[in-house]
Amino acid sequence: MRDGGDNRSRLVVIILIVSALLFITLDLRGIAVIGGIRHGAQSVTSSFQRAGSFVVTPFKNFFTDVTQLGRTRNQLEQLRFENSTLKNRLINRESADSELLQLKSILNLAGTAGYKIISAKVISQGSSQSFSQTITIDAGSNSGIKRNQTVISDAGIAGVVKEVYSDSALVLLASDPAFRIGVRIAGSQQIGILSGQGNRRAILQLLDNQTDVAIGDVLLARGSAANRPFVPGVPVGLVTSVDNSPGAIAQSAGVTFYANFSALSVVAVVVGAPATDPRDSLVPQKPEPTPIPTVTIYVTPTPSVTK
Amino acid sequence: MLTRQVSLSALIFIFFYLIQESVVTQFHLPAGGFSIFLIFTLVWAVLSTPVIGALSGFAAGFLMDLSQSSSGPFGQWILIMILACYAISLLNYGNEKLRGNFIEIVFFIVVGVLATELCFLITGALLGVATGSIDQIILTLIGISIWTLVITPLSMPVFARLHGFVFNTRMHI
Numbered sequence: 001m002r003d004g005g006d007n008r009s010r011l012v013v014i015i016l017i018v019s020a021l022l023f024i025t026l027d028l029r030g031i032a033v034i035g036g037i038r039h040g041a042q043s044v045t046s047s048f049q050r051a052g053s054f055v056v057t058p059f060k061n062f063f064t065d066v067t068q069l070g071r072t073r074n075q076l077e078q079l080r081f082e083n084s085t086l087k088n089r090l091i092n093r094e095s096a097d098s099e100l101l102q103l104k105s106i107l108n109l110a111g112t113a114g115y116k117i118i119s120a121k122v123i124s125q126g127s128s129q130s131f132s133q134t135i136t137i138d139a140g141s142n143s144g145i146k147r148n149q150t151v152i153s154d155a156g157i158a159g160v161v162k163e164v165y166s167d168s169a170l171v172l173l174a175s176d177p178a179f180r181i182g183v184r185i186a187g188s189q190q191i192g193i194l195s196g197q198g199n200r201r202a203i204l205q206l207l208d209n210q211t212d213v214a215i216g217d218v219l220l221a222r223g224s225a226a227n228r229p230f231v232p233g234v235p236v237g238l239v240t241s242v243d244n245s246p247g248a249i250a251q252s253a254g255v256t257f258y259a260n261f262s263a264l265s266v267v268a269v270v271v272g273a274p275a276t277d278p279r280d281s282l283v284p285q286k287p288e289p290t291p292i293p294t295v296t297i298y299v300t301p302t303p304s305v306t307k
Numbered sequence: 308m309l310t311r312q313v314s315l316s317a318l319i320f321i322f323f324y325l326i327q328e329s330v331v332t333q334f335h336l337p338a339g340g341f342s343i344f345l346i347f348t349l350v351w352a353v354l355s356t357p358v359i360g361a362l363s364g365f366a367a368g369f370l371m372d373l374s375q376s377s378s379g380p381f382g383q384w385i386l387i388m389i390l391a392c393y394a395i396s397l398l399n400y401g402n403e404k405l406r407g408n409f410i411e412i413v414f415f416i417v418v419g420v421l422a423t424e425l426c427f428l429i430t431g432a433l434l435g436v437a438t439g440s441i442d443q444i445i446l447t448l449i450g451i452s453i454w455t456l457v458i459t460p461l462s463m464p465v466f467a468r469l470h471g472f473v474f475n476t477r478m479h480i
Contacts (some may be wrong), residue, residue: 022382051329052329
């Protein structure tokens with residue numbers, strides 16, 4: 001055990017472990033002091049995150065470009081010939097355009113359904129060290145955001161507000177393993193429960209085993225009592241695989257979320273739901289297949305040379 | 308002397324915690340990315356005595372539990388970090404051969420990060436924290452290990468210098 005394994009060091013470690021266990025017990029019992037400490041720390045950290053978001057954005061764009069090198073090679077080759085000022089301006093402009101595009105789509109989505117929303121910028125992405133999927137947005141209780149409100153992206157559901165601070169809020173993404181949402185299949189109105197899997201895919205458990213679910217079916221949020229945490233009608237995802245095991249108690253299906261959680265930069269918190277259920281009005285339109293031009297070649301025989 | 312060491316250590320820990328929370332988390336790094344704060348804490352523990360290692364683990368765990376992205380109950384990271392830092396420090400303490408060996412310390416840190424994450428998963432499962440699908444967990448663990456293997460050699464000289472400055476020791480790694 002060498003010098004470090006003496007009684008004193010063991011005593012210190014035991015005291016520290018007991019303290020940790022005490023903290024866990026207090027937290028699991030819901031003692032408010034622990035929540036207060038976390039709230040206070042988050043209020044302090046959010047200002048640093050804002051500053052970090054501002055400073056890091058150009059580098060972040062650079063890293064995004066590097067990770068998507070194959071796709072943006074042509075664009076990078078063009079940019080190489082431009083000077084650094086123009087390059088930075090272009091990157092910043094692209095970022096702003098992307099955010100604007102996302103915001104326009106969110107407004108379209110919210111406008112169609114009649115949701116009252118508060119748009120917010122993503123200022124931090126939760127670390128994966130805790131195997132949780134969260135983001136922090138730059139709007140909080142001062143903007144009218146409350147816990148358990150639906151958060152939407154340009155494509156559909158993004159998550160739910162988990163914690164609210166004065167100027168920021170923590171959003172539990174729909175991809176988080178702890179995320180559960182009641183959904184219905186657009187058209188057939190069959191209901192089920194969708195659970196996150198840590199990535200863009202999710203598992204749908206249908207409540208009725210006799211339900212017919214097919215690949216390509218669109219899932220919409222079923223809505224909650226008093227519209228919290230979920231407002232009805234928000235597009236959730238698309239069924240990509242169906243598990244038809246004969247012995248299964250409940251039918252299940254693989255789902256891909258509409259929202260791309262790794263590219264969220266602007267989201268909106270739904271603070272007011274419409275008076276009537278928007279039903280299937282938010283079902284995304286299927287992309288029209290691009291017609292493939294058919295080229296017809298007529299072969300004409302070369303006149304043979306006769307001697 | 309003790310006041311100086313504690314206050315400087317606290318400042319350094321808070322600094323790296325803020326770097327992790329406000330800078331590293333901004334990047335959408337593939338395969339889960341890395342935790343500079345976790346790497347820093349384990350390097351700090353490797354270079355310290357077991358008692359200081361355990362205390363460092365407590366402080367780091369406390370800060371990690373304050374993080375908004377922490378999914379478990381408050382105290383889970385404290386418990387794990389105390390055990391991880393104490394263990395890594397105890398294994399390393401007095402082993403002069405290891406202390407000067409850069410590659411072995413890097414290996415120690417990578418294994419330490421992996422073990423810490425596994426402990427988090429196991430205790431999380433015991434405490435009822437949802438952790439996602441197996442393939443996603445494996446992907447994240449592999450990703451974090453590879454990132455740690457890349458980041459540790461780059462950052463360790465800085466961490467070692469800071470440790471030497473606080474504790475007035477000269478560590479040649």
